[in-house]
Amino acid sequence: MSITDAYEIISEKLITWATNFIDMLPNILVAVIILILFYFLSKLARKITGKVFGKVSSNVSLVKLLGNTISLAIVVIGLFFALGVLNLDKTVTSLLAGVGVIGLALGFAFQDTAANFMSGIFLAIQKTFKVGEIIQSNGYMGVVKYINLRATIIHTFQGQEVILPNKMVFQNAIENFSDTNRRRVDLSCGISYGDDLDKVKEIATKAIQGSDFLSKEDQVDFVYTEFGDSSINFDLRFWLKDTSQSTYMHARSEAIVKLKKAFDENDIMIPFPIRTLDFGIKGGEKLNTMLKSKMD
Structure with a gap:
């Protein structure tokens, strides 16, 4: 193959790509607009989520995580729409399949982490207890120092800090000594x-x-x-x-x-254990006889 032939082949490819790009420009423009719209929609959803869940839960980290999760989900949906506009349906299908496989693998690998995460969300929403309250759970009693999405930290009255996984706290009985103020x-x-x-x-x-x-x-x-x-x-x-x-x-x-x-x-007696020795029972020896024999 001569240099001229190679040049013609490369030129044809570049012209074809340029032509396809020009043909796709409207779709690309629409896809970009979709991405921008979904981006701003995600920011708005994060803000609304923060206000709504902020009234339900005092856990700042939980509220932020929920807002970020919803925001990311909206961006991903926008990405799928944009790829669909660009006629990249096979790419969308591959992405969905890959996400499903990865999600399944992560689900098996992090079962306990996911359980603690979901338990932390339910504990925050239900407001079972708050930071600073005295609770007893799983045999530990103390003041709640911190609540995150993985564990609840209790400061016991003996001075130790106990880290209880949220799954254990959520699934077992909790005694709250501060909730009723009684x-x-x-x-x-x-x-x-x-x-x-x-x-x-x-x-x-x-x-x-x-x-x-x-x-x-x-x-x-x-x-x-x-x-x-x-x-x-x-x-x-x-x-x-x-x-x-x-x-x-x-x-x-x-x-x-x-x-x-x-x-x-008032001369009222609180009884305490008393042991009585009876030396006069049948077969036994009387106390005075025993003392006399000792003196002799």
């Missing part, structure tokens, strides 16, 4: 069988009433619960005006001190 102390105790039950109830109730930590809306509740082995047991229940763990612990401690002091002042 928290109760249940104090169990027992008195001897020789004490006056009505008197004990009156003294115990008065000992707790008027304390600074008590809620003004509720009364102190006193109930006898059972006949124990060496005592008649009761529960003393009272509500706190503050749900913090510090208030709870100090209120419980102060209630124990007040109750013990009131019982001591």
